[in-house]
Amino acid sequence: MATIIAQHTVTSKDGTVIAYTQVGRGPALILVDGALCYRQFGPSQDMAAQLASHFTVITYDRRGRGESGDTQPYAVEREVEDLAALVDVAGGTAYVFGQSSGAGLAIAAANQLPGITKLALYEAPFVVDDTGKPITPAFLASLKEAVAQNQRSKAVKMFMKLVGAPSFMLTIMPLFPMWSKLTSVAHTLPYDISTIIAYGAGVPLPKNLGENITAPILVMDGGKSPTWMRNSMQALSQTLPHASYQTLAGQNHMVKAEAIAPALAAFFARQ
The missing domain is CATH 3.40.50.1820 (Alpha/Beta hydrolase fold, catalytic domain)
Structure with a gap:
């Protein structure tokens, strides 16, 4: 160590x-x-x-x-x-x-x-082609809205769904202690999306x-x-x-x- x-x-x-x-x-x-x-x-x-x-x-x-x-x-x-x-x-x-x-x-x-x-x-x-799910301005706006309403769990679930987490994970993860660590920084998720959204439209870089x-x-x-x-x-x-x-x-x-x-x-x- x-x-x-x-x-x-x-x-x-x-x-x-x-x-x-x-x-x-x-x-x-x-x-x-x-x-x-x-x-x-x-x-x-x-x-x-x-x-x-x-x-x-x-x-x-x-x-x-x-x-x-x-x-x-x-x-x-x-x-x-x-x-x-x-x-x-x-x-x-x-x-x-x-x-x-x-x-x-x-x-x-x-x-x-x-x-x-x-x-x-x-x-x-x-996301540079049609094999991935595009990251859209509408998604970022919805994420910001969830954060603004202090819907932290909703924001984390939205993000995890975007990145491909299976639905069963979205159901069981809130039951684990780590969920509170995720939701504690949910307000920063729009920050992360802002760093990548220009290159997430499913078109060439x-x-x-x-x-x-x-x-x-x-x-x-x-x-x-x-x-x-x-x-x-x-x-x-x-x-x-x-x-x-x-x-x-x-x-x-x-x-x-x-x-x-x-x-x-x-x-x-x-x-």
Whole structure:
């Protein structure tokens, strides 16, 4: 188990306090969580433990989650500024790994922040053809409405249905203790959808998606992930500049830390 170096906060450009943890030693690597995840709930702590022997790993609570603030109104640009603040505390340059909707945020940040010197992405939930269910403005509006009415369980169920959770799961999951952790951050689900909706319409990705990114990029998916996701990641790797593509055999969207950590370590160590 890796030893925690420090737990800190940093103030983002708009005054929002962002809570983060550093662990390990080596070049800075920032992990960007996907929907409903934060430092104390989700994959980032296991991932950090796997990578801490190679990197100074920074995990953080995205705004609205855990111990971070949630200044309104929300905009994806504010989350890019949060990442900029973390790159600054890392010394001005950092590697970034984004998972799921966190990959969508990481792409947006890399387009604007030259301090991101390498970028790894796992299964950004883009929809590029008719094999997947489109993410529509109407869905985002309905999700925002559920949040505005404090219908947190409804919002989580809407999101889980969108990403393909079977109906029986939507029935039984509220009976488990973890449900309260999911509903506690349900108000951030529109934030996640906002990071990916431009690339969720079921049409090819725009050719200029990564036009300002100069960093090497690794795009990954799981060998057991659905066709629409794998199609999207193949398309993403062909659209982003300086990108390579790798499939992790036997993995799905809930990738195991021990399965992805070696691929990340190898990519970030590559000269």
